Amino acid sequence: MSSKLVSSIALTACLLASGAAFADVLYEQAPTADATGLSANLSGDPLLTQTIPSLGSVTLDKINWWGYRDPVNDPFPAEVESFEVYLNGSVVAGVLSSSVVGSLPNTNRSLLKYTLDVTDAPLTATDIGVTNVNDFVGWFWQGAGVDAAGAPLVAFSLEGTRNGGVVPEPGMLVMLGLAGLALRAASRKRA
Structure with missing residues (x-):
């Protein structure tokens, strides 16, 4: 699976999870x-x-x-x-x-x-x-x-x-952090 696809999946999961967090x-x-x-x-x-x-x-x-x-x-x-x-x-x-x-x-x-x-x-x-x-x-x-x-x-x-x-829930912050790490890892693989 390409790193771009993994990053997209991680970001989408975070956005979907954060919808209910508010x-x-x-x-x-x-x-x-x-x-x-x-x-x-x-x-x-x-x-x-x-x-x-x-x-x-x-x-x-x-x-x-x-x-x-x-x-x-x-x-x-x-x-x-x-x-x-x-x-x-x-x-x-x-x-x-x-x-x-x-x-x-x-x-x-x-x-x-x-x-x-x-x-x-x-x-x-x-x-x-x-x-x-x-x-x-x-x-x-x-x-x-x-x-x-x-x-x-x-x-x-x-x-x-x-x-x-609105203050984000801690779980949402963790998910966003993981998405950021996945995006960073994907950009390093491309470089």
Whole structure:
């Protein structure tokens, strides 16, 4: 294999790997097993909201939240779940997926992580809201402890890109360094 081809492959691999290196968790209130979830559906509190701290200039890619259904009082299958996510009171469109990530201690409830993949856009919102719009589903937004004033927090995270002043991850720097070494070795072989 020619040194030029090896250099091209190394550089391409580094560029592909670095594409994902800039996406990260912008903010997270992780779920806690001992926190009580808050009812967030039409039969309970129709819309819970949570404050989003100022994150500076960021582009939002995904909204994640954790929750569970009450299988004792909710005989309906999971397929009837229908969520709406709000940023500053406006519904956010996207592609929704969910997965079981564990179970809540001393219960027969599965903890699920929901992900709404949204069109990349600047995040300017100061609050997030999630609700299950099917009033037949007993759904709870998992808690994330309490704030300094003792008010309950709910579990969510925001993923995306920090705009401007991004510091590359160490792994990406290593890959770029290896690409530089491969290019240098290739140029020495040609000389």
